[in-house]
Amino acid sequence: MELKVKQMQRVDGFKESLYLPALFMGFRLTVRHFFRNLFGSKDVVTVQYPEEHRPVSVRWRGRHRLTRREDGFLKCVACYMCETVCPAKCIHIDAGDHPDLSVEKYPVHFDIDELRCVFCGLCVEACPKEAIRMDTGVISMAFTSRNPFDFTRDLLKDEYQPNEVTKFSDADLPQPKSQAEALPNSVGLPAA
């Protein structure tokens, strides 16, 4: 194969050795940028990170959230699908009998250890109820200790804001003290 060689024209001579025309052209460019950015930061592409975020794709797998039904209860029926499929074993669910008999079960505890999570998205695919999703767009979870990474059920509910009291309080659901108390109608519970 014949190599393509582009011969560059070397600019030389009196005008080049004066430096001043080139200097003037350079100044025209930099001064234009300087004044454009001095009045209104028009060309600046910097994202001021903690205050501003770049938009993430809707398919980005971020922090999990638990979706809710129209009446405000969690969609989750505590079927353990996600806990079973999770390769990192970071989901821990405790099921309880829902007061609404048509629902059957609800998660008493739904904990995700986000430090162990590998963000593979298998829990989302496994869920039969579309109860768990990873579309919060939260791409960074930064805390100064390990404990806050254990996201409990109420922290994972959607519309959760760190500094906002959620509409969906703990009082909305019964708070059983033990597994036996949580599943009074079930049979075959392991002996306490």
Place this chain on the structure above:
Amino acid sequence: MNPLLEILSIPLVQTILKIMFMIMIFAMPLGTLMTLMERKWSAMVQDRVGPNRANVGNFRGHGLAHIAADALKSIFKEDTIPEGSDRFLYLIAPFFGLIAGVSVFAIVPIAAPIGNFTFQITDIEPGLLFIFAITSLSVYGAVLAGASSNSKFALLGGIRASAQMISYEVFMGLALMGIFMVYGSTRVSEIVDGQNAYWFGSLIPKWGILTQPLGFLLFTTALVAETKRAPFDAPEGESEIVAGYFLEYSGMRWSAFMLAEYLAIVGVAALLTTLFFGGYHVPWLHLWESAPVWLVRVLQFTKFTAFVLFCCWFQIQLRWTVPKFRFDQTMALGWKKLLPLSLANTVATAAIILIFV
């Protein structure tokens, strides 16, 4: 007589007050401001935001707090002294540059005198020759720092810096010969007053940049080379000799080098304003004959400061516009082009003055 006024009328007290004003209120704040402005302005040229994170409480002031943050950081950093270095020379080297940077302000007038009182620390007869003497002193800072650090990179940087500064000093003086001839003096106050004259009645002021355009270019080039800034920053080359002659320094002594560089920028700006932009003289102000004295002085100081700021901005813009010269190119430009040019400028100016004036 009021005892306070009596004390203030002693020339020595006046001089000390002037020195304190020029250094504490004018030069140092502008120099430290330039350390931030260099980063902010370079950011604007390169479509960035620049430093804006340091804050005092909720006050960020577009990065103003970075000045204090940088100073605090430098103070608390360890002042390392490399093994095998010449301790005494290593410790004093940073302050040569500072002294040279500050000394420029000794002869720069910032407003017209009122009676016997001059707004200038001292108006010595040699004037600018004093500046040449002082700037040659600043070579010692680079040489001593490079030689005493016991580091090959620092030594190479020191050699480059000294070679460059000495070469460019040669025609820095020659470039100003034209100015000396046109205004007939080396005394700064006479040069400044000479620029208060006009061509064609009172149409065009006889500023140095108009009487000596080539001299202005040459002198600016020489001063930029003297401050070791781009495009003449061969003494510091990241890819070859890292930070050059102050490679081994840290903490406050490193900051002294940086402050010296930015003081030099302000000093250069003050010199350029004084010699080529009419100094403190506001053009066409003489047309307003009933102007009160204090207002004229305020206007003059404002004009002087504005042009100093402009010249500072110009130097920083220059650094972020042009690529650096290779070291041999620096020397070739200095000796083969600028030195003959400044000689020609001197001869041509002399001939024109001899024939036409």
